[in-house]
Amino acid sequence: MIRIERLNKSFGKLHVLKDVNLEFENSKVTAIIGPNGSGKTTLIKIILGLMKADSGKILVNNINIKKGVDYKNNIGNMPQIARFPENLRVGELIDMMKDLRSKKNGVDKDLFASFKLDNEINKKLGTLSGGTKQRVNAALAFLFNPDILILDEPTAGLDPISSSALKDKILKEQKKGKTILITSHILSDIEELAENLVFILEGKIIYNGTVKLLIEEKGKSNLERTIASLMESNANEHNA
Amino acid sequence: MNTMLKIIKYELRDVIRSKWILIYFGFLFLITEGMFQFSGSSSKVLLSLLNIVLILIPIITISYGIIYMYSSREFTEMLLAQPIKRKTLFSGLYSGLALPLSIAYLFGIGIPFIYHGVDEVSQFPVLIILMLSGVALTFVFTSLAVLISLSSEDKVKGLGIGIFVWLFMAVVYDGALLFGSYLLSEYPLEKPMIAVTILNPIDLARILLMLKFDISALMGYTGAVFKKFFGGPLGMLLSSGMLMLWIIIPCLIGKRIFVRKDF
């Protein structure tokens, strides 16, 4: 579970996150969407500790993230761009992660099997194709069976087979009671995976609720049209 | 095993296998071996290596360091999402860069000396000083590379600054020194010259090496003053202390930036 209270972040004069309050519950897949520059990446980076908030607090499993780095043992992260040290082998990268993390929840190698990564274990990361790198990237996020998964554009760059294997895995983990955050531009994925949706625009939370409710509220046929109308109405508000 | 050592372990494995480090090692090895073949005497090899150390190490280290820091940016971010303290990660990154470069240097010039040996026992300390000052310069310019790459988000700009810093220390500084000494040639300049050269790590390393090579005999009175100063305990302390400062200060500033930075 992640709770965010009155979170603010500015880059110089640019106010990127404005008093954000959010809660990501267990057993839920929450999609965070918003146009480029809306602040969703910043939000994720602050949760991961890559950036520091100006004010507000974040609790991960009821522990304030300012208290230390140990909370990251509970988080599996799949960054959007996977660039690994070119001269390490896949196996060595896994060993490295194992060395660096506590293994209190054991090791989950499901995705290595379904992605057929076992054959690649002795290859150097620099020689892998983009798709393979992305599969390694996804598999690493799930490797330590973390309570919380943060997946940034998880299906981008994956072939259809891997993509559906990943989605199966996400749903499986959700059912186990995990807190899962996804950002994606592929709205069909979100419809398929996410129960909750957070829509961020210019640093403010425009919508925070279930996907179903939002579609019903706007009376559209699918998520894509719903989001489109949401953005339009906000644009009009802005102009008015 | 402590986390920093773990990071260093994997960083080392990565960087040591990098083709640039291998090329760097191979180049130093071939040059040293080649000089042994052509000149035949270890004293000449040592003297020629002086140029290599003073010119090559700074430029290679600073440019490789900067490029490496930028290209490992995403992986650094990935590691930051792991339960690792930033300070620890920084130390790991720094050592993972400085150590392979130092190792490539030490082995590159060291291996030919292992089987060719030195002509006279007295050259042994010269070789040691040559190795130590090379490693010191590697650490100095790794510190600068890390600092520069953390200070600028733009890779091209960072590399540009790095090359400028090198150019300044290796060339412009000495040019200015020459010009200054020309303008003030009526005054006794030996002592101010010591102060000025001690501020520049490349000059400092060069003077220390030249004194070891006994080139100070060519410098007449100036050489005698320098030899007296740098040969004494105060000079040794001050010059090695100054090199340490050149390693530590940029490294600490870089660490401070790294710890506070938004990735």
Place this chain on the structure above:
Amino acid sequence: MKIIFQINIIILLIITFRHTNLEAKDIIIDKSGAITSIKQALGLCQNGDRLIIKKGYYKERDIEINKSVQITGEDFPVVDAEFKSGLFHIKADDVRIEGLIIKNTAMSFVAEYAGIKIDSAKNCIIKGNKILYNYFGVYIAFGADCKIEDNIIVGRQSKSETTSGNGVHLWYSKNITISNNKISNQRDGIYLEFSQNSAIDNNISENNLRYGLHFMFSHRCVYNGNTFRNNVGGVAVMYTKYIHMYNNKFENNWGPASYGLLLKDITDSEIKYNLFHENSTAIYLENSVRLLIEHNNITDNGWALKIKSNSTDNDFVNNNFINNTFDVATGSKRNYVTFRKNYWSKYSGYDLNRDGYGDVPYKPVGLFSAIVENNSPAMILLRSLFIQILEVAEKIVPSITPVDLEDESPLMRSVR
């Protein structure tokens, strides 16, 4: 009775004297024999006698030789002055001293205590001795036609020039030959003052406190085939003319004020076929006039040549200048010396007409050399990248070189 006896002895002595006058005799000096000291033997001998010293340890001093005798040691007997005075003092012609170990004469500021001192004598030969730890080794004053050969002369380990004498010292002497000696740890290895027409051949003079060989006002001498190594200065030639310097090696004379060959007020001399290797300065010329410097190898020195502007009419021909940090340093813009057909390892010109000579002149005084000459602290920039760039720039644009001095026909390949 008493008177008769005395007369008898006198007669006996006269007979003996006559006898030795007719044919030379051998006198044996032996610790366990009848005659146990050299002085004793010298009292008994006559001109032409041979004194044979058996192996042993002879503590003597101030041995004056007034007769033309040969003193020969068997298995190197030791003659020790115990640092109290001088040893052999030759005042007669045709004296020969051979096969001795002559050691430990005293240091003095008033007397020139020497292992062997030859005073106003001719045709003496000092050969195959070990002359060790003396103030002066061999000292010849007003001597002529003497030979100093095959000796090993080692001075005392002394730190200062003033408490050490010279290995071989010539004072107002002429026609002296000094050859095949090995001299070290003296002040000057060999020193000549007001001495002329002498030859110094095939000696090794090394580790001396000052010069390996030193001429002062000593004209018409030749030195050939010697090695001068690890001295503060290899050879110094001062206030002297007509010196021929051939086939010598000047090596490792290295230090802040060191030279391979130091020339000061010298005229009409020749320097040929020598090797100058790893000296701080190979050749230093001050007020040196009409010298021919030809066919020398000048390699790996700090400076190959330092030429003061009062040196004129010197001709440098067919020399090899290889790997010197600086080729030539000179204090002034104009110089009255010529360089022809030398090989310079730093020369990077081309030879389009293939005549073996570069088509562009070589300027041996580099920009940095000129800068340093006027601004010596700038020397600390030696071997810096800035200076190396300056030197490359100088090769591309030779006009930035400030001194006019040039070799108009530099060789493309080294001589020999």
